[in-house]
Amino acid sequence: METLLSGPDGTYDILGIGFGPSNLALAIALAEHNTRVPESERLRVGFLEKQHDFGWHRGMLLDDATMQVSFLKDLVTMRDPASDFSFLCFLKQSGRLVDFLNHKTLFPLRIEFHAYFEWAAARMRDLVEYSAEVVSVEPVTGEGGEVHAFDVIVRDPERPERTFIRRARNLCVATGLEPHLPPGTVVSDRVWHNSELLPRVTALQEAGTRVRRALVLGAGQSAAETADYLHRTFDQAEICAVFAKYGYTPADDSPFANQIFDPAAVDTYFGAPPQVKQSLLDYHRSTNYSVVDMDLIESLYRTVYREKVRGSERLRLLRASRIREVRALDDRLRVEVEFLPTGAREVIEADLLVHATGYRPQDIGAVLGRAAKLCLRDEEDEVRIGRDYRVLTPPNVSAGIYLQGAGEHTHGLTSTLLSTTAIRAGEIRDSLLAHRTPRARAAT
Numbered sequence: 550m551e552t553l554l555s556g557p558d559g560t561y562d563i564l565g566i567g568f569g570p571s572n573l574a575l576a577i578a579l580a581e582h583n584t585r586v587p588e589s590e591r592l593r594v595g596f597l598e599k600q601h602d603f604g605w606h607r608g609m610l611l612d613d614a615t616m617q618v619s620f621l622k623d624l625v626t627m628r629d630p631a632s633d634f635s636f637l638c639f640l641k642q643s644g645r646l647v648d649f650l651n652h653k654t655l656f657p658l659r660i661e662f663h664a665y666f667e668w669a670a671a672r673m674r675d676l677v678e679y680s681a682e683v684v685s686v687e688p689v690t691g692e693g694g695e696v697h698a699f700d701v702i703v704r705d706p707e708r709p710e711r712t713f714i715r716r717a718r719n720l721c722v723a724t725g726l727e728p729h730l731p732p733g734t735v736v737s738d739r740v741w742h743n744s745e746l747l748p749r750v751t752a753l754q755e756a757g758t759r760v761r762r763a764l765v766l767g768a769g770q771s772a773a774e775t776a777d778y779l780h781r782t783f784d785q786a787e788i789c790a791v792f793a794k795y796g797y798t799p800a801d802d803s804p805f806a807n808q809i810f811d812p813a814a815v816d817t818y819f820g821a822p823p824q825v826k827q828s829l830l831d832y833h834r835s836t837n838y839s840v841v842d843m844d845l846i847e848s849l850y851r852t853v854y855r856e857k858v859r860g861s862e863r864l865r866l867l868r869a870s871r872i873r874e875v876r877a878l879d880d881r882l883r884v885e886v887e888f889l890p891t892g893a894r895e896v897i898e899a900d901l902l903v904h905a906t907g908y909r910p911q912d913i914g915a916v917l918g919r920a921a922k923l924c925l926r927d928e929e930d931e932v933r934i935g936r937d938y939r940v941l942t943p944p945n946v947s948a949g950i951y952l953q954g955a956g957e958h959t960h961g962l963t964s965t966l967l968s969t970t971a972i973r974a975g976e977i978r979d980s981l982l983a984h985r986t987p988r989a990r991a992a993t
Contacts, residue, residue, distance in 0.1 A: 560718060561593045561594065562593045563579070563718070564597065564717035564720055564721075565597065566724060568598035568603065568677050569723060569724075570605060570624065571954055571973070573670055574970045575977055575978065576673045577634050577673065578975050581634075595678065596676055597681040598679050598680075599683070600680075605663055607747070607748075608748060608749075610659055611660075611774060611778055613658070614658070614660075616659055617802075617842065618656075618967050618968055619655040619656065620637075621655070622971070623635055634672070636657070636665050639669070643668075678703075680705050682703065684703065685917075686919065687918070688946075688948070689948070694945050695945050695946075697948055698716050699717055699720055701715045701717065718948055719948060719950070719951065719981060720948075720950050720951065721951040721952075723952075726954065728744045728907075728908055730904050731904065734904065735875075739881075740882070740901075741904070743772070743775045743905040746775055746778065760786045761785075761900055762787045762788075762899040763788050763899060763900060765790050765791065766872060767839075767904065767905030767906050768793070768797060768798070768839045768841075769840060769907060770840065773841040773845050775903055776790045780863060786863065787863050789865045790865070791871070791886060792866075792867075793889065794868065797841045799841065799842075800835065800836065802836070806833060809961070812969055812972045815960050815961055826958070829961065833962060849864070853866065867886055869890055873887045881900055882899045882902055884896070913932065913952065924942065925941040925942060931958045932952065937976055937980035938953065938973065951977050953973065953977075
């Protein structure tokens with residue numbers, strides 16, 4: 550086993566675990582800070598990413614899918630409209646600024662916004678180590694029992710025998726969300742999560758696999774997009790959308806409801822009593838959870854109606870239903886679906902079952918290892934997080950742990966979304982500077 554300590558840059562002031570949009574925004578905020586201050590005040594910054602290069606929900610980068618947030622909620626604009634890392638600057642360098650303005654939309658194609666992320670990530674390339682999977686995190690204890698740093702143990706997924714260590718005074722964990730599957734789900738070539746949609750469909754097409762019927766479980770935006778994509782791609786197959794609702798619910802993107810994503814709303818939510826926080830989440834779930842853009846709902850309805858007129862119904866909505874049992878046969882699936890109002894059950898033979906059942910934050914214990922024991926928890930066993938996204942720790946811990954994407958219970962709906970990514974990055978940067986100790990400054 551090869552072991553390296555901290556590499557050529559010594560101890561980092563902050564080391565980010567994961568390099569999706571959240572930590573990319575933080576990298577930009579920190580890099581911009583470093584360009585504005587003398588060398589003695591600059592922060593030593595690094596990021597670790599287990600993927601080979603930057604990628605964000607690649608499996609759902611459908612050609613015609615658009616973003617559900619304004620392009621102005623990019624990596625920087627809400628924090629610093631003058632930054633040259635904005636989506637508009639990307640368009641200018643790409644030669645499409647005028648074309649985009651003529652398009653008269655706030656919502657770019659998802660593939661274009663991903664290209665914007667890749668453009669920004671390429672400019673931060675010197676700060677990132679790709680193919681670097683974090684195995685565990687060990688607290689570094691000094692005199693008097695003070696935990697003043699963390700040793701991050703890392704390995705290359707393709708070369709597991711190579712392990713190295715990076716030491717940092719602060720960590721920022723932003724490992725994103727992981728696909729959620731119903732309990733007992735057995736994943737196979739015929740059963741998978743919609744996060745794998747594009748590569749799975751490509752593999753089926755390359756193998757010449759015939760798809761006669763596919764089931765899509767879920768009622769949210771991804772489920773509707775998946776059903777629509779499969780219906781268009783396998784133009785002879787029957788696509789069955791299975792969900793417990795009676796129909797797809799429109800996303801509430803009205804101006805007043807959208808204010809729940811404003812930066813000021815984070816302050817309001819953070820200071821509210823627990824019961825009020827839960828009420829706010831319940832009231833505004835329709836802005837984000839199990840909802841679908843109205844344009845897509847209307848498009849799917851037109852498809853269903855058109856097929857009824859023609860007498861050939863390929864898109865079926867199994868409404869108010871749930872899947873009770875899935876049995877794998879030699880060349881197909883046997884799926885038992887229950888119609889909830891009557892309890893009647895229907896057995897459907899299908900070639901595919903796609904779970905569009907959402908995502909959930911990763912368990913920080915799986916990422917932080919022993920260091921997770923330093924994170925204080927509340928009465929509900931949730932991690933206690935300060936307004937500045939810094940985890941609360943015992944008094945003997947001076948090293949910091951920041952969380953991005955796992956704070957819905959403390960910071961509200963925006964914690965897992967792009968809406969306040971730019972603002973959050975600036976707040977974490979400012980907190981990091983405020984907590985910087987004289988010893989850390991001297992070491993730098």
